[in-house]
Amino acid sequence: MSQVITDRGGEFKHFDQATFAQVDDDIAAPMAYIPGRTWWIALAVSSSLMLLGFSLMAYTVANGVGVWGNNSPVFWAFPIVNFVFWIGIGHAGTLISAILFLFRQPWRNAIARFAEAMTIFAVMTAAMFPVIHMGRPWLAHWVFPYPNDMSIWVNFRSPLVWDVFAISTYFTVSLLFWYVGLIPDLAAMRERAATKVHRVIYSVLSCGWTGLSRHWRHYERTYLILAGLSTPLVVSVHTIVSFDFATSVIPGWHTTILPPYFVAGAVFSGFAMVLTVLIVVRRLFHLEHIVTMRHLDHMNKVVLATGLMVGYAYGVEIFTAWYSQEEAEIFMIINRMTGPYWWAFALMFSCNVLAPQVHWSARARRSIPIMFAVSILVNIGMWFERFVIIVTSLHRDYLPGSWGMYKPTLVDLGILAGSFGLFFTLVLLFVRSLPVISMTEIKAGLPGAQISKQLRVPAKLPAVEEANV
Amino acid sequence: MSEGEQERFEIVGAIAVYGAPDELAEGVVKAREAGFTRLDAVSPYPLHGIDRLLGKGPSRLGYIAAAAGLTATILAKTAQWWVSAVDYPLNIGGNPLFALPAFVPVTFELMVLFASLTTVIAMLAVFNGLPRYRSALLRSTFIRQLTCNRYALVVDAGDKRFRADTILEDLSGPDVEAVELLRREKPSLYYRERILSVPFLVLILAVAIFSSTATRLAFRYGGELPLYNFMKHQTRLAAQAPGQSSALIRPVEGTVARGFLPYAYKGRPDEAGTNLVNTLPITAANLARGRGRYTVFCQPCHGRLADGRGTLTAAFPKAPTLHSKKVREWSDGRIFAVLTEGQNLMPNWEAQVSRDDRWLTIHYLRVLQRSQHAPEQDLP
Numbered sequence: 001m002s003q004v005i006t007d008r009g010g011e012f013k014h015f016d017q018a019t020f021a022q023v024d025d026d027i028a029a030p031m032a033y034i035p036g037r038t039w040w041i042a043l044a045v046s047s048s049l050m051l052l053g054f055s056l057m058a059y060t061v062a063n064g065v066g067v068w069g070n071n072s073p074v075f076w077a078f079p080i081v082n083f084v085f086w087i088g089i090g091h092a093g094t095l096i097s098a099i100l101f102l103f104r105q106p107w108r109n110a111i112a113r114f115a116e117a118m119t120i121f122a123v124m125t126a127a128m129f130p131v132i133h134m135g136r137p138w139l140a141h142w143v144f145p146y147p148n149d150m151s152i153w154v155n156f157r158s159p160l161v162w163d164v165f166a167i168s169t170y171f172t173v174s175l176l177f178w179y180v181g182l183i184p185d186l187a188a189m190r191e192r193a194a195t196k197v198h199r200v201i202y203s204v205l206s207c208g209w210t211g212l213s214r215h216w217r218h219y220e221r222t223y224l225i226l227a228g229l230s231t232p233l234v235v236s237v238h239t240i241v242s243f244d245f246a247t248s249v250i251p252g253w254h255t256t257i258l259p260p261y262f263v264a265g266a267v268f269s270g271f272a273m274v275l276t277v278l279i280v281v282r283r284l285f286h287l288e289h290i291v292t293m294r295h296l297d298h299m300n301k302v303v304l305a306t307g308l309m310v311g312y313a314y315g316v317e318i319f320t321a322w323y324s325q326e327e328a329e330i331f332m333i334i335n336r337m338t339g340p341y342w343w344a345f346a347l348m349f350s351c352n353v354l355a356p357q358v359h360w361s362a363r364a365r366r367s368i369p370i371m372f373a374v375s376i377l378v379n380i381g382m383w384f385e386r387f388v389i390i391v392t393s394l395h396r397d398y399l400p401g402s403w404g405m406y407k408p409t410l411v412d413l414g415i416l417a418g419s420f421g422l423f424f425t426l427v428l429l430f431v432r433s434l435p436v437i438s439m440t441e442i443k444a445g446l447p448g449a450q451i452s453k454q455l456r457v458p459a460k461l462p463a464v465e466e467a468n469v
Numbered sequence: 470m471s472e473g474e475q476e477r478f479e480i481v482g483a484i485a486v487y488g489a490p491d492e493l494a495e496g497v498v499k500a501r502e503a504g505f506t507r508l509d510a511v512s513p514y515p516l517h518g519i520d521r522l523l524g525k526g527p528s529r530l531g532y533i534a535a536a537a538g539l540t541a542t543i544l545a546k547t548a549q550w551w552v553s554a555v556d557y558p559l560n561i562g563g564n565p566l567f568a569l570p571a572f573v574p575v576t577f578e579l580m581v582l583f584a585s586l587t588t589v590i591a592m593l594a595v596f597n598g599l600p601r602y603r604s605a606l607l608r609s610t611f612i613r614q615l616t617c618n619r620y621a622l623v624v625d626a627g628d629k630r631f632r633a634d635t636i637l638e639d640l641s642g643p644d645v646e647a648v649e650l651l652r653r654e655k656p657s658l659y660y661r662e663r664i665l666s667v668p669f670l671v672l673i674l675a676v677a678i679f680s681s682t683a684t685r686l687a688f689r690y691g692g693e694l695p696l697y698n699f700m701k702h703q704t705r706l707a708a709q710a711p712g713q714s715s716a717l718i719r720p721v722e723g724t725v726a727r728g729f730l731p732y733a734y735k736g737r738p739d740e741a742g743t744n745l746v747n748t749l750p751i752t753a754a755n756l757a758r759g760r761g762r763y764t765v766f767c768q769p770c771h772g773r774l775a776d777g778r779g780t781l782t783a784a785f786p787k788a789p790t791l792h793s794k795k796v797r798e799w800s801d802g803r804i805f806a807v808l809t810e811g812q813n814l815m816p817n818w819e820a821q822v823s824r825d826d827r828w829l830t831i832h833y834l835r836v837l838q839r840s841q842h843a844p845e846q847d848l849p
Contacts, residue, residue, distance in 0.1 A: 017488060020513075020618035145552060153557040156549045157564065162574040169578040173585045180589055184514065184616070191613035207593060207600035208607060211615055212623070213510040213519045215597045220515050221528035222592040226585055229534075233581045240574050443618075444514035451494045451518045461501050464523045467509040467625040469482040469605045469651050 020449075023290070023442050027435045028192055030285040035432060038284060046424035053418010056411050057132050065135045067411045074394045074406035079133035081386045082419055085269070086126030087167070087241055088262075088382065089423075090174070091234055092270025093119025097177060098230035101223075107298055109441035110291050113185075114281070115274050116178040117436070121426040122273075123171045125419050130163075132415075159243040166240040173233055177226045180219070183209050184440040214466065238262040245389065251332035252393030255320065261313035268306035268352070269382035275299055275375040279368060281431055290437055293366050300365040303378065307356035310385075314349065328398055336392045340405060344388050351381025478652040480633050481605045484621045485640035485648045486614070490516055492644035493620035497522045500622055503639070507625035511606065513616050530596065534588045541583030545576040605651035619646070626651075728823040732809050742803030749828045759833030762826045766818055767834075775837040786814060791834060792841050801831050 060067055070077040093115035100108040131140045143164045145154045154161045186206035193199035209215070242262035245253035275296065282291040321333040337345050355377040358364040365371065396403045430436070443449055487493040493510055497519070500508055510519050520526070553559070554566040593599045606612060606623070615621055622640065624631060630639075637648045706716035725731065734741035749755055770788035772778040777790035790796075796804070808827045811817035818827065839847075 017618045024617050145548075151557075153552040155559060155561070156553050156575055157561065157568050157571040159574075162578075165575045165578040169582040172582055176585055176589050180592075188513065188616040191616050203602065204600075208602045208604055209599065210604055210606040210612070211511045211513055212606075213512065213516065213523060214525075215599075216512070216515040217520055217525060218528045218530055218592045218596040221530045222588050225530060225534045225588050229581045229585050232577075236574065236577055236581075240578075243574075440514045449490065449514070451490045451516060451522075453491050453494060455494055455498050455522060457498055457522055457524065458502060461524065462504075462506050464501065464509075464525065465507045465625075467482065467507045467623050468627070469509075469623055469625055469653075 019446060020443050023446070024188060024192070024439050026287065026290060027437045027439050027442070028189065030431055030436065031189070031433060032194070036284075039428065039432070043425065043428045046421045046428060049417050049421025050425045051418075051421070053415050053421055056414040056418060057128070060132060060411060060415070061137060065133070067409060069406060069408040069412055071404070071406075073397065073402050073404050074391055076133075076390050076394060077406055078408050078412040078416060079129045081383070081390050082416055083126050083129035083133070084241055084262075084386045084390075085383050086122045086129070086419065086423070088238065088266035088269045088386075089273045090119040090122035090126070090170070090270060091238060091263070091266035092274050093117070093122075094170075094174060094177075094230050094234040095267050095270070096274070097181070098227040098234065101227045102231060105298075106445050107295055109445055110295050110437055111274065111278060111299070112441070113178075113181060113438045114278060114436050115270075116174065116181065117430050117434075118270075118274060118277065118427065119174045120171070120178060121423050121430070122270075123167065123174065124426070125423045127167060127171065128419070128422075159240065159247050162240045163244060166237045170233060170237045173226070173230055177230055180222060180226060181438060181441075182434065183207060183219070184211065185435045185438060187211065188439055189435065212467075235263055238266045245393075250393050250397055251326075251328040252317075252336065252389065255317065257313055257316050257320070261310070261316075264306050264309035264313065265352075265382060265385060268303065268310050269378060271299055271303050271306065272375040272378035272382070275303070275371060276379060277427060279372050279375070281436065285431065285436070287437065290442065296368075296371060297362075297365045300359045300371055300374075303374070304356050304359040307352060307378070311353035314353065332393060332396075335396050336388060339392065339396065341388065341392045341395070344384050344392070348381050348384040348388050351377040352385060355381070477654055479655050480626055480650050481653045482623055482625045482651040483631075483636045483640060483648060484511070484606070484609060484611065484623050484651060485642075486611050486646045487620045487622070487644055488646050489644075490620055493622060494519065494522055496622045496642065496644065499642070500624065500640070504630050505624050505628055507628040507631075509623045511615050511621040511623055513618065513620075516620070528596070530588055530592055533591045534584045537587035538580045538584035541580045542576055545579040546572060549575060603654065605653040608653065609649060609651060611647065611649065623651070728825060729819075730824060732819065734806060735810065738803060738806035738810065741806035741809075742800045745800075745802030745805055747801035747805075747828050747831060749825060749832065751832055755829050756833055756836060758826065759829035759831070759836075762822055762830040763833050763837075766822060767830065770815075774841060775834060776841070788815070792838060797838050797842065801828070801835075804831050804834065 068078065070079075096108050096115040097112040097119075101112070131137045134140065134143075143154065143161070145156075145161075154164075183206055186202050187209035190199060190202035190206050193202055239259040239262065242258040246255060246258040248254060278291060279296070282288055318333055321329040324330075336342075355374050358370060358374060364374075391406050395406055485496060487496055490512070493512070493516070497508070497510055501522075501524075508523075510516065510523065512519070549572045550567050553568070553572075558566045560566075606615075609615070611619060611621065624636065624640065626633070632639075633650070637650065640648045706713055708717040709719050710716075711719060734744070767775070768779060769781045770779040770785060771791055772780075772788075775791040777788050779788055805827055807815070808822070808830065809817060809819050822830065
């Protein structure tokens with residue numbers, strides 16, 4: 001029983017309500033209409049790759065890991081290269097959503113949701129690789145400590161066990177962070193739902209969110225706490241991944257610069273991947289006025305900065321080899337740059353260190369073709385960085401008698417392609433089912449969205465109790 | 470709304486819809502000045518400063534997060550200590566079992582995991598009472614706008630100043646776009662707002678009963694259904710089982726293993742002594758082989774020189790010397806009978822030492838005997 005007492009007929013006093021409605025409409029648009037041919041073609045390609053990857057994984061499980069190129073002395077090879085690559089991709093999402101949130105960078109609002117989703121998809125993709133690399137995926141639960149009839153426990157002093165905890169925590173917390181951010185948007189989607197099925201799904205997921213200020217108060221504090229917890233978490237994850245290497249004695253791995261080097265590289269590759277995908281998505285779904293050139297410009301600056309850090313790390317590795325005068329280290333560096341895998345090093349160095357240098361120019365940072373090309377190059381370069389670290393360090397270590405070469409098989413390459421297929425399939429499904437940009441955060445930052453008047457509250461008013469409606 | 474529906478629903482509050490945040494802020498202050506105490510604001514996104522106008526301090530969720538993090542830290546450290554140093558101590562390169570720095574990464578990850586989960590669950594379920602699908606606000610005609618671009622002041626019907634017939638006028642004002650009474654289905658025995666409603670609990674109970682019954686029946690009639698097969702559980706053929714034509718089949722009747730011809734003089738050592746002859750030649754290689762067998766099988770009891778001073782005498786009755794006149798005068802075949810059948814406490818070596826090796830051991834024993842009883846002509 002409602003009673004409309006003021007109908008202003010589009011005459012607004014302080015701020016533009018139409019803009020707010022427009023934001024919701026624009027962000028919800030990709031979910032509202034039947035997608036165009038581009039989306040279907042993209043989905044067909046990526047899901048075919050995904051199926052190829054899954055079939056080859058099934059083939060591997062049925063036949064054993066001998067169908068890969070992994071062999072003595074390069075036992076880690078492709079699965080671990082892909083694992084580290086995908087985990088790294090995820091790091092940009094948490095950096096954008098948590099660290100930039102703590103640093104109060106409002107430009108993050110337009111890209112945070114998308115980057116967080118990419119984090120989750122990337123970690124899912126990454127987590128497949130250790131599981132299949134262990135060869136018997138049906139026994140994957142053995143990596144967790146649980147009371148068992150064999151009366152044995154995992155070794156808590158092993159970096160591989162730390163990895164299990166780091167990755168599973170990272171996935172869970174990223175999912176929570178993403179979901180908490182989604183709740184108000186899911187409530188908005190619930191009210192916009194076109195069909196009953198959509199309405200039920202969005203209703204259940206939004207937990208009956210209504211936007212009471214009492215709820216917002218706890219919600220915002222939760223978001224802050226999650227950001228505060230995620231910030232050291234994201235640094236710890238790639239640090240622990242680097243411990244897998246740094247705590248060993250292999251020349252090229254046994255080095256203390258690995259943790260910061262890995263974290264910088266992860267953010268670098270993650271930003272490049274966010275850029276690659278976002279450039280396509282904002283074009284495809286006409287979101288250029290929400291994800292503006294300013295956002296892309298900022299992201300390109302981060303790419304340049306982290307690229308320089310990665311370049312610095314390459315330099316330090318070379319310097320340390322010379323400064324230590326350790327024969328094995330010097331040989332490792334020389335072999336890495338001029339040995340049989342010199343082309344991988346050259347590719348890595350030119351893509352990661354040289355290519356981002358164009359972003360010193362503001363025109364390059366604001367040119368879509370240039371930044372797209374650079375982001376693709378950085379993705380390639382960062383994949384090869386992990387290849388260089390793993391393969392060139394392992395294939396020639398202290399003992400020349402155990403040297404060997406590594407060559408991936410078609411199965412290796414197919415599973416790598418399949419991981420991209422899985423990732424992009426998830427991204428494509430995500431852009432059609434959930435708001436890719438946070439409506440709530442965008443609206444909260446629009447002009448006039450916040451209380452501007454300095455109101456005085458009389459001191460002697462009775463306390464406000466909970467309104468339980 | 471029909472008469473019957475009117476009865477099912479009860480008025481739980483009222484809202485006044487505003488078009489802009491500033492208007493809502495003024496509305497909140499005015500309502501408080503008018504004496505309303507059970508009120509709240511609704512907005513599509515967090516409005517900063519509204520808490521001050523409502524006289525509310527910051528959320529206390531930080532304490533929950535800190536407590537959860539601290540609990541997880543202590544639990545994780547304790548669990549790792551118990552696993553690594555008490556229940557399953559593994560010595561790895563002599564490193565300490567309770568390695569504090571090595572336990573830091575897992576402790577940190579569990580702290581973050583536990584603190585995050587607890588904070589989110591506490592925020593939703595405890596502090597905000599969610600999920601809550603039957604809130605009266607969700608039935609409001611304006612809920613769509615309230616998640617998009619409108620703001621509202623909510624007054625609970627439990628407020629002392631709340632009068633159902635005048636509340637809409639009380640809330641009206643020049644800035645107010647609309648006012649509305651909020652209704653909700655009356656609570657009944659079977660229906661509560663929270664997730665712990667009677668139907669939900671019944672459903673949980675039904676699922677529990679069904680799944681445990683199904684599991685019980687599956688185990689009772691279906692047996693165990695392991696997901697995967699360890700080698701020890703797989704079907705196999707036992708070696709030399711009777712009647713099988715594949716795997717390792719039974720030898721043909723009367724088959725003799727190489728080097729193990731059946732011994733014909735069982736229980737008749739003297740007959741063996743007269744009939745059996747050591748036919749193997751005395752060569753350096755054969756004596757070396759005999760010495761090896763002697764060292765492994767005889768020396769522990771009979772001693773290095775066959776003088777009965779072996780190293781096992783502490784645990785076993787002393788074995789006799791082999792330099793007695795009796796043994797020296799025994800034929801090789803008589804000694805062979807002892808090695809094959811055993812004697813007194815001496816076990817038989819038929820299964821461990823092959824026939825040829827037993828003869829070679831006897832050659833070596835003769836060497837030992839001669840070394841201890843050398844006649845004068847042996848001297849150079």
